[in-house]
Amino acid sequence: MRPLSILASALAVTVALTSCSQDQGTDGAAEADTQGVSDDAVVIGTHQPLTGAASPGFRHVSSGARAVFDYINDNGGIHGRRIEYQVQDDAFDPAQTVEATRSLIEDHEIFAMLGGLGTPTHEAVIDELNEEGVPDLFVSSGALSWDQPEVYPYSYGFQVDYTREAKIQGEFLAEHFAGDKVGLLYQNDDVGPSSHAGIEQYLTDEIVAWESYDPGVPELSGQIEELKASGAEVAVCYCIPAFLGMAVLEAAAIGYTPQWVAPSFGGDVEIVTALIEEYAQGTPAEDMPSEAFLDGLIITAFLPMAAQRDDPWTRFFLEIHEEYNSGTPFTDTTVYGMAQATLLAQVLMEVGPDLTRQNLLETLNSHEWTGPGLVPFAATEDDHSGYSGVMVVRHRAGEEPEVLQEPMVTDSDGGEILPFDLERPSPEETELFGATGG
Incomplete structure (x- = not known):
């Protein structure tokens, strides 16, 4: 058996080390909580x-x-x-x-x-x-x-989110383009299934084509040919701007002129117009005014637009x-x-x-x-979704966008699409x- 004095010394060291470790843990957590913050x-x-x-x-x-x-x-x-x-x-x-x-x-x-x-x-x-x-x-x-x-x-x-935006697009198209055939062109990641989950709540038999693209492969000729062959009169492009521009130009080259519809993340008309002008170099389309390709484009948006x-x-x-x-x-x-x-x-x-x-x-x-x-913005402990809806506008070259439908809100499930009151400062x-x- 060890003397009590030795046991007491060992215990004191153990307590000191434990206390030091706890202090370091506390200090580390506090330091992480203010990482990147200084007085100025x-x-x-x-x-x-x-x-x-x-x-x-x-x-x-x-x-x-x-x-x-x-x-x-x-x-x-x-x-x-x-x-x-x-x-x-x-x-x-x-x-x-x-x-x-x-x-x-x-x-x-x-x-x-x-x-x-x-x-x-x-x-x-x-x-x-x-x-x-x-x-x-x-x-x-x-x-x-x-x-x-x-x-x-x-x-x-x-x-x-893609589902809410596509729901509002789907309801709008079902009401204003009733009976028209619809083709979908979409990015081959979460954009596709999430958007389909929204638009297909309002359009079912009307959708006649589903064409995807890889954002790392700058080629759309096959997809656009399939959209044309399907007879789609409305083409909804869940695309980033570069691929919207490519799609519109490819369609024009083969005489395919659907009503184009774009989401908020792809429908920046100034950017897409500049891209069309760049892509058209060396093709028969280079003599056409680039702004003409997007005239009449229908876009959804949750922020005020630059125009x-x-x-x-x-x-x-x-x-x-x-x-x-x-x-x-x-x-x-x-x-x-x-x-x-x-x-x-x-x-x-x-x-x-x-x-x-x-x-x-x-x-x-x-x-x-x-x-x-x-539209309202959601950020609570239980809801991290962000903006909750969109308006629908039509782009007119050289003019302010024409608001076709005032902003509406919905959820990412099967809830209704509704108007709302918002005091916007x-x-x-x-x-x-x-x-x-x-």
């Missing part, structure tokens, strides 16, 4: 396709967000903190997204991820972001994956764009990035000076958020921009 800055990261096939359609998202952050920083920041915006290029390649995200977490020590773009790309990193406790805010994709708070408590959607210059948020964003993004086009995707940045800034303002990841999520979950969006009525002189 907060570091926000994102992965974006600045190069690659998706780049032409989406590179303006991050430039739009950066312009808003630059504007805020030049007007005093948020509670004295500048927003340091770190953008990593992933070329719309999931393997590169993994590398980009690890760099953001480990090298740049970001406080939060904002608007990571793409369904296959963000699905590659959502587990790591949640395991690391990084707020994964306002994912730039309409997949339902981001609205799983029980699985991904740190991840939140932003844009209307809607009577909207107070569009006007405000255009002013910021002209000051901070001079020489670049003002597009719907620019507005998209600006709206994301605005929403994040509103949340940061509401959190107050004591900025932690936990405070951020608690604040996000406990408030109703209104601003640029045309102007920029001047928003605390953030009032405080910064907007």
Whole structure:
């Protein structure tokens, strides 16, 4: 038997080591909760396709967000903190997204991820972001994956999900194009089945073709020929901008002229028009005015569009764009990035000076958020879905979009499509921009 003095000494050492370990664990958790936050800055990261096939359609998202952050920083920041915006290029390649995200977490020590773009790309990193406790805010994709708070408590959607958007499109087409045959062209990831789950609630026998494409393969001639052969009079393109432009041009080349319908994530007409002009070089279509290809395009949208210059948020964003993004086009995707940045800034303002990841999520979950969006925005402990509906508009070249149906809301299941009441503040009525002189 050992003397009591030896046992007492051993016990003291054990207690000291246990206490030290607990203190280190507590300190580590506290440090993680404020990673990326200093007295005068907060570091926000994102992965974006600045190069690659998706780049032409989406590179303006991050430039739009950066312009808003630059504007805020030049007007005093948020509670004295500048927003340091770190953008990593992933070329719309999931393997590169993994590398980009690890760099953001480990090298740049970001406080939060904002608007990571793409369904296959963000699905590659959502587990790591949640395991690391990084707020994964306002994912730039309409997949339902981001609205799983029980699985991904740190991840939140932003844009209307593919199913809700397709439901509203389906009901609109069933009413206004009754009896017409419909063909679907869609990206071969979550976009396809999620969109089908929506549109097929309102269109069944009318759908005569289902054609998919791979975003890594810039070729649509076979799919467009199949759409034409099916007799589809309405072509719904659940496509990113590059493939919408390709589809419209391929159709024109073979004399196929359906009524084209595009979703919010693909129907940026300024971007698509520029792509058509580029794709038409060296073909018989190069002598046709590129804007003519999209005249009459039907689009759904949950944010004000760049061409809607009577909207107070569009006007405000255009002013910021002209000051901070001079020489670049003002597009719907620019507005998209600006709206994301605005929403994040509103949340940061509401959190107050004591900025932690936990405070951020608690604040996000406990408030109703209104601003640029045309429809209600959902962010609660049990609902991470983001925007809840869309309006339907028709593009007219050189004119403001014609609103065919006012914004409506629905769910991603079998619920009704309904009107709603929303008090949408102007920029001047928003605390953030009032405080910064907007």
